[in-house]
Amino acid sequence: MATTFTLEDLKRILLEAAGADEGVDLDGDILDTEFEVLGYESLALLETGGRIEREYGISLDDDALTDATTPRALIDVVNAQLSSASAA
Amino acid sequence: MTSSVVVTGLGVASPNGLGIQDYWAATVGGKSGIGRITRFDPSSYPAKLAGEVPGFVAEDLLPSRLLPQTDRVTRLALVAADWALADAGITPAELPEFDMGVVTASAAGGFEFGQGELQALWSKGSQYVSAYQSFAWFYAVNSGQISIRNGMKGPSGVVVSDQAGGLDAVAQARRQIRKGTSLIVSGAIDASVCPWGWVAQLASDRLSTSEEPTRAYLPFDREAAGYVPGEGGAILIMEDAEAARARGARIYGEVSGYGSTIDPKAGSGRPPGLRKAIELALADAGVAPGDVDVVFADAAADPELDRQEAEALNAVFGTRGVAVTAPKTMTGRLYSGAAPLDLAAAFLAIKDGVIPPTVHIDPAAEYDLDLVLGEPRTAEVRTALVVARGYGGFNSAVVVRAAA
Incomplete structure (x- = not known):
C-alpha cells in the first residue's frame, strides 16, 4: 500500500477519471490552481475522489472533498487519511 | 403567418457511411452497412446482424475531457452535431447563447456505458460505479452534452417515442423556432449494439433472426420476417428561414408539415x-x-x-x-x-x-x-x-x- 499521495498520482487519476481540458497544462504549476479553473467540475472531482478511495483503500469525507478546491488541498486531505489509516 | 423553418446543416453517422459524403455516395449506390455484429460476440443470441457505424474513432474527434463521461451514442451525437454546425457555417460561440437550443430524440440512452457500470456494481461494488453514470445512460444525455459543448442555453429537451421520436423532435424544434428561438440543433442518434441493449431490443420480438445480411431485413417483401437494428442517425441544424437567409446560409429545404x-x-x-x-x-x-x-x-x-x-x-x-x-x-x-x-x-x-x-x-x-x-x-x-x-x-x- 502506498503511503504518500503525490501531485503525479493526482494528475494520473484526474486524467483517468475525467481527461484534461484543452488549453490546460496539467504539467504546469497547478498545485494552487482551483480545480474549476483547471476545468474540473464537482462531478469530475467526485469521480476522482472515488478512484482515489478505491486505489488507496481509504474513505474520504464528502465535506473534506468538497472543501478541497485545489490540488494541494486535495493532496493534503488524502495524505492525512493515509497517515491516520497507517497509524490505526 | 407562422414563420418558415429551414434546415441548413446536416451531420450523419450511418452504418453505410460516416459523414454526409460517404453516407450519400453509399446510399445512392445501394451499398448496405448491415453485417454480423462485431461490437460483441452475438453467437449466443437469436439475432446476430446489425448496422454498425464504421470507422468512428472518438479519440480523434472529441476532447479527452468528454471521453470518460460519454457512451458511444453520445460521442456519435456530439461529432454529428459538430459536423452539422460546420456544414451550416455556424460558429456557436459567435451567437447569443439563449438564441440556440437542442431538441433531440432518444429510444435507449447510453446502454453500453450503463452496462459497464452495472457490471462494476454487481461484480466489485458501488464504489466502482462511475460518477458519470448519473447522466451518461440517460435519454436526455445527447441533448445535454450537445448543449453544454456548444454553449446553447435556449429551449432544449428530448423526445422519447421510439422510431417516431426522430420526427417528433424535429416538430418540437420547429415549434421552438416559431416561438422565437432562431436556431435549434435537432435530429437524433441512437446506438445500443451491446449485450444489454440487444436483449432489450429482442424483447420486442420484432428482430430478424436471419444470418444472411441481404435476406434479413425485407420490408414489403413476402419474406418479411422482422427487422435488423442499426446504430446512428443524423443531426440537423434548423433555423428560422428569415434568419438563415439574412446570414446568407445555404438552405437544404423547409420543414413544411408535421x-x-x-x-x-x-x-x-x-x-x-x-x-x-x-x-x-x-x-x-x-x-x-x-x-x-x-x-x-x-x-x-x-x-x-x-x-x-x-x-x-x-x-x-x-x-x-x-x-x-x-x-x-x-x-x-x-x-x-x-x-x-x-x-x-x-x-x-x-x-x-x-x-x-x-x-x-x-x-x-x-x-x-x-x-x-x-x-x-x-x-x-x-x-x-x-x-x-x-x-x-x-x-x-x-x-x-x-x-x-
Whole structure:
C-alpha cells in the first residue's frame, strides 16, 4: 500500500477519471490552481475522489472533498487519511 | 403567418457511411452497412446482424475531457452535431447563447456505458460505479452534452417515442423556432449494439433472426420476417428561414408539415393511425398528395405493419401513386436516428435530383407500391414525405420541401 499521495498520482487519476481540458497544462504549476479553473467540475472531482478511495483503500469525507478546491488541498486531505489509516 | 423553418446543416453517422459524403455516395449506390455484429460476440443470441457505424474513432474527434463521461451514442451525437454546425457555417460561440437550443430524440440512452457500470456494481461494488453514470445512460444525455459543448442555453429537451421520436423532435424544434428561438440543433442518434441493449431490443420480438445480411431485413417483401437494428442517425441544424437567409446560409429545404397520431388499442376495431398522421402532415404543409414526389417509408418488415403502411400510402396517394423508397434497408432500423437520417436523404434527394433505392427486396405484388428498387431513380424532387412509426403505436410524418 502506498503511503504518500503525490501531485503525479493526482494528475494520473484526474486524467483517468475525467481527461484534461484543452488549453490546460496539467504539467504546469497547478498545485494552487482551483480545480474549476483547471476545468474540473464537482462531478469530475467526485469521480476522482472515488478512484482515489478505491486505489488507496481509504474513505474520504464528502465535506473534506468538497472543501478541497485545489490540488494541494486535495493532496493534503488524502495524505492525512493515509497517515491516520497507517497509524490505526 | 407562422414563420418558415429551414434546415441548413446536416451531420450523419450511418452504418453505410460516416459523414454526409460517404453516407450519400453509399446510399445512392445501394451499398448496405448491415453485417454480423462485431461490437460483441452475438453467437449466443437469436439475432446476430446489425448496422454498425464504421470507422468512428472518438479519440480523434472529441476532447479527452468528454471521453470518460460519454457512451458511444453520445460521442456519435456530439461529432454529428459538430459536423452539422460546420456544414451550416455556424460558429456557436459567435451567437447569443439563449438564441440556440437542442431538441433531440432518444429510444435507449447510453446502454453500453450503463452496462459497464452495472457490471462494476454487481461484480466489485458501488464504489466502482462511475460518477458519470448519473447522466451518461440517460435519454436526455445527447441533448445535454450537445448543449453544454456548444454553449446553447435556449429551449432544449428530448423526445422519447421510439422510431417516431426522430420526427417528433424535429416538430418540437420547429415549434421552438416559431416561438422565437432562431436556431435549434435537432435530429437524433441512437446506438445500443451491446449485450444489454440487444436483449432489450429482442424483447420486442420484432428482430430478424436471419444470418444472411441481404435476406434479413425485407420490408414489403413476402419474406418479411422482422427487422435488423442499426446504430446512428443524423443531426440537423434548423433555423428560422428569415434568419438563415439574412446570414446568407445555404438552405437544404423547409420543414413544411408535421402530423402525429397514436394507434387505437388493439381489438378496438378502429383503423391504425398512420393514414391520419400523413394527412395531418400534408394539411399542415398545405400540399396536395399529388405534390409529393417521394415517400421515405417506415418499412417495418413485419407483414401486418407493412400491409398497414401500404394501405395508408395507397389511400392517401392512390395505388402506385407516388414513388416510395426505404434506404433504411441499407442501414437497418436506427430507432430515433432513422427518420432524421431519412430527412437528410430527402434533402439530398432534393439537392441532387435523385431518389436513393430500396435494396435486397422483392416486393409483394399485393402492396401495389411504386417502390424504387435496386437502382437510384433520377427525378426532380421538390416535396418529400418521411414516415416513422414507433413501438407502442406512435405514428409520425413530416413533409419537407425545396427552399422557396
